[in-house]
Amino acid sequence: MSESVSTFAFIVLALASIGSAVMMLSTRNVVHAAFWLLGVMVATAGIYLLLSAEFLALVQVLVYAGAVAVLVLFVIMITLRRREDAIRPFEPGWIGAAISAAFLASMYVAIARYSPRVTDMPAKAPGVEEFGRALFTTHLLPFEVASLVLLVALVGSVWWAKGAGDK
Amino acid sequence: MTVGLLQFVALSAVLFSLGLYGVLTRKGTIMVLMCLELMANAVNINLVAFSRFVTPVEMTGQIFAVFSMVVSAAEIGLGLALVIALYRKRRTVELEAMQELKG
Numbered sequence: 327m328s329e330s331v332s333t334f335a336f337i338v339l340a341l342a343s344i345g346s347a348v349m350m351l352s353t354r355n356v357v358h359a360a361f362w363l364l365g366v367m368v369a370t371a372g373i374y375l376l377l378s379a380e381f382l383a384l385v386q387v388l389v390y391a392g393a394v395a396v397l398v399l400f401v402i403m404i405t406l407r408r409r410e411d412a413i414r415p416f417e418p419g420w421i422g423a424a425i426s427a428a429f430l431a432s433m434y435v436a437i438a439r440y441s442p443r444v445t446d447m448p449a450k451a452p453g454v455e456e457f458g459r460a461l462f463t464t465h466l467l468p469f470e471v472a473s474l475v476l477l478v479a480l481v482g483s484v485w486w487a488k489g490a491g492d493k
Numbered sequence: 494m495t496v497g498l499l500q501f502v503a504l505s506a507v508l509f510s511l512g513l514y515g516v517l518t519r520k521g522t523i524m525v526l527m528c529l530e531l532m533a534n535a536v537n538i539n540l541v542a543f544s545r546f547v548t549p550v551e552m553t554g555q556i557f558a559v560f561s562m563v564v565s566a567a568e569i570g571l572g573l574a575l576v577i578a579l580y581r582k583r584r585t586v587e588l589e590a591m592q593e594l595k596g
Contacts (some may be wrong), residue, residue, distance in 0.1 A: 331496040419518025426514035479567035483574035
């Protein structure tokens with residue numbers, strides 16, 4: 327027994343996420359780039375749905391498309407107050423392009439040569455209930471450590487943003 | 494064409510390279526942070542895809558992706574707080590303004 331991913335849905339979502347990422351890097355306005363990043367995140371949530379990870383898709387929309395996008399837009403509007411500040415000159419950066427192209431080529435070789443050829447999706451995909459049970463029983467300690475990490479990040483970012491050390 | 498693990502991993506590699514290009518070339522701190530989020534996102538796609546195709550019952554990859562999301566949310570929060578701290582001191586958010594540790 328196996329399932330398969332809808333090819334049409336996958337191609338649409340992959341083109342949407344790659345296209346949004348390319349637009350995010352090619353636009354000169356930082357505010358527009360933040361909205362294109364939002365597009366990438368929503369397309370990724372769709373890809374999680376294809377992989378039957380419903381909880382992760384929900385968290386993706388809540389955390390990335392909701393919280394992170396709003397946070398980024400707030401910081402852009404606090405720090406780049408005038409409209410001209412948000413418009414950046416075109417920065418092609420050929421060395422960076424060469425490095426990332428070399429990285430992509432090496433990844434391509436590695437994937438083509440060593441990746442397992444799994445095309446059949448296993449039929450059994452546990453739902454949100456099983457996921458929650460695994461998260462709160464097997465992985466309880468990492469879960470608590472993760473909440474501690476978030477607490478430290480919260481305190482640290484408030485302390486930095488209010489002007490640490492300024493009298 | 495059937496969509497298998499290979500296609501998801503390839504998508505993730507393309508998104509990661511785009512993020513890497515942005516991190517290496519942009520000069521504004523906010524753009525660099527957004528590109529870092531793009532890279533974290535690509536890694537999460539990889540984790541979830543391997544989880545679905547290789548260990549569908551244990552869901553190890555999905556659990557790991559949750560923790561990875563926690564860390565990248567903490568990272569973007571701290572990074573943006575650092576951007577605001579930089580803006581308070583220097584009135585700019587360019588990466589060139591952060592050169593005090595340069596030898």
